[in-house]
Amino acid sequence: MLGATDHPAWTTPLAALDPSHPGLFQADEMWPYFARLRRDAPVHFAESPFFGPYWSVTTWKDIVQVELNPQAFSSDSGFGGISIRDRPKGLELPMFIAKDPPKHDEQRKVVQPIVAPGNLARLQDLIRARVCHILDGLPRGETFNWVEHVSIELTVQMLATLFDFPFEDRRKLSYWSDSATSLPQAGGLVDSEATREAIFAECLGYFTGLWNQRVNAPPQPDLISMLAHGEATRNMSPREFLGNLILLIVGGNDTTRNSISGGVLFLHQNPAEFAKLKADPSLLDSAVPEIIRYQTPLAHMRRTALVDTELHGQRIRAGDKVVMWYISGNRDETAIEAPDRFLVDRKRARQHLSFGFGIHRCVGNRLAELQLRILWEEILRRFPRIEVVGEPKRVFSSFVHGYTDLPVRIPA
Amino acid sequence: MPLITYIEHNGREHKVEVPLGHSVMQGAVDNAIPGIDADCGGECACATCHVFVDPAWLGRTGTPDAQEKSMVSFASTAQANSRLACQIQVTAALDGLVVRMPEAQH
Numbered sequence: 043m044l045g046a047t048d049h050p051a052w053t054t055p056l057a058a059l060d061p062s063h064p065g066l067f068q069a070d071e072m073w074p075y076f077a078r079l080r081r082d083a084p085v086h087f088a089e090s091p092f093f094g095p096y097w098s099v100t101t102w103k104d105i106v107q108v109e110l111n112p113q114a115f116s117s118d119s120g121f122g123g124i125s126i127r128d129r130p131k132g133l134e135l136p137m138f139i140a141k142d143p144p145k146h147d148e149q150r151k152v153v154q155p156i157v158a159p160g161n162l163a164r165l166q167d168l169i170r171a172r173v174c175h176i177l178d179g180l181p182r183g184e185t186f187n188w189v190e191h192v193s194i195e196l197t198v199q200m201l202a203t204l205f206d207f208p209f210e211d212r213r214k215l216s217y218w219s220d221s222a223t224s225l226p227q228a229g230g231l232v233d234s235e236a237t238r239e240a241i242f243a244e245c246l247g248y249f250t251g252l253w254n255q256r257v258n259a260p261p262q263p264d265l266i267s268m269l270a271h272g273e274a275t276r277n278m279s280p281r282e283f284l285g286n287l288i289l290l291i292v293g294g295n296d297t298t299r300n301s302i303s304g305g306v307l308f309l310h311q312n313p314a315e316f317a318k319l320k321a322d323p324s325l326l327d328s329a330v331p332e333i334i335r336y337q338t339p340l341a342h343m344r345r346t347a348l349v350d351t352e353l354h355g356q357r358i359r360a361g362d363k364v365v366m367w368y369i370s371g372n373r374d375e376t377a378i379e380a381p382d383r384f385l386v387d388r389k390r391a392r393q394h395l396s397f398g399f400g401i402h403r404c405v406g407n408r409l410a411e412l413q414l415r416i417l418w419e420e421i422l423r424r425f426p427r428i429e430v431v432g433e434p435k436r437v438f439s440s441f442v443h444g445y446t447d448l449p450v451r452i453p454a
Numbered sequence: 455m456p457l458i459t460y461i462e463h464n465g466r467e468h469k470v471e472v473p474l475g476h477s478v479m480q481g482a483v484d485n486a487i488p489g490i491d492a493d494c495g496g497e498c499a500c501a502t503c504h505v506f507v508d509p510a511w512l513g514r515t516g517t518p519d520a521q522e523k524s525m526v527s528f529a530s531t532a533q534a535n536s537r538l539a540c541q542i543q544v545t546a547a548l549d550g551l552v553v554r555m556p557e558a559q560h
Contacts, residue, residue, distance in 0.1 A: 159560070399494050399499035401524055
């Protein structure tokens with residue numbers, strides 16, 4: 043094994059360091075690159091063969107500063123939106139996460155009630171019944187892919203409920219979600235932007251049918267009805283409807299999915315932490331946010347500078363792409379004690395960047411926590427442990443930080 | 455030290471002394487009072503230390519700035535007397551302050 047300072051992350055000249063390469067994330071090798079940047083160049087400029095020139099913001103404090111300044115750092119899809127990869131010209135996807143105030147605020151407020159405390163309370167029993175059903179159907183004493191059988195299944199079921207989407211078609215939701223985030227270079231679902239647009243058209247067509255039903259019916263507490271009746275959303279263009287659908291599908295799907303898988307992996311890798319949790323399930327209060335911090339299911343969010351501005355001594359110019367690496371800020375030793383350790387009883391575990399901060403903070407954060415909490419309560423009640431029996435396969439992406447395969451075995 | 459009363463959504467009261475210069479959020483977190491999450495640690499960046507200021511005290515707690523107003527506006531439980539507790543500094547004039555908590559923080 044290479045010593046810390048022999049690793050290329052520590053020896054490559056700073057000017058040539060590019061932490062955004064999706065291959066680094068697929069190989070789980072991005073960590074030392076971010077450690078180097080936090081120490082030597084916390085706000086750092088690089089050129090990527092995939093994404094062009096961009097700034098990396100890698101420390102907790104600087105990330106919060108960018109989050110709190112939407113006047114200088116725009117999310118607008120017209121400038122490239124919220125991920126490091128610019129969508130091709132002419133194929134921009136307007137959605138409220140990729141808007142600035144006031145439009146962002148108006149559209150967000152249309153869907154916000156879906157996660158209001160009363161609605162979450164109403165969803166609890168349904169989530170528990172589904173979790174129990176999925177867990178009770180898992181094989182014992184044989185190897186299976188946790189991602190496929192639990193993480194994806196549970197999150198698409200939830201999403202189908204939030205949309206009031208035909209339950210038997212629910213796997214279309216994960217298919218559309220994966221199609222929206224796949225990089226053509228990954229050699230997977232989407233080989234070109236034309237393929238992606240064809241899949242998007244199918245998604246839009248399906249949801250337009252649902253919209254037409256809901257717009258002519260009284261308002262209901264599901265996301266499509268809310269959009270169809272909301273003042274700020276009822277006159278959206280088809281492209282904007284599609285954009286907001288993709289936002290809600292990816293936001294409600296990919297993120298929780300990967301935190302569900304990550305939790306299984308971390309508790310396997312840290313048996314003493316699993317033993318603590320098993321002995322005292324009330325530690326889920328801190329274990330759930332700790333899983334979400336440790337996974338950081340979206341590795342970054344991107345902004346575009348609207349004006350020349352200075353950040354941590356670096357001169358950022360209007361038009362520059364600025365990437366806030368949540369995955370790095372969540373391991374920032376100046377903000378979080380022993381950040382590389384996974385601790386189910388971490389003090390102030392809720393203080394992490396995985397949901398973002400400021401006006402774009404994750405709408406569904408408490409729903410995500412609720413799903414993870416119920417899942418782990420029921421796992422602890424049923425299984426002595428969940429063994430990870432092979433190498434996890436990770437996604438080729440520096441935006442979605444997650445898994446396609448997690449081979450596990452539950453003892454018979 | 456000023457005495458502050460925090461009332462949980464279920465009506466349970468907590469009376470604690472909070473040092474001058476601390477925020478009302480810190481007073482809750484340091485005394486492990488349930489109902490204030492304070493996810494961002496006091497940066498006015500998450501709205502999970504949302505409280506309702508007792509109307510009698512509204513004149514003395516100051517007015518929220520634009521950032522705070524914007525964050526509070528996304529809370530589905532927001533009311534006219536909503537504040538983020540991290541943005542209220544404890545002063546001698548706040549001795550006796552009463553704040554209530556919403557049903558949940560998110």
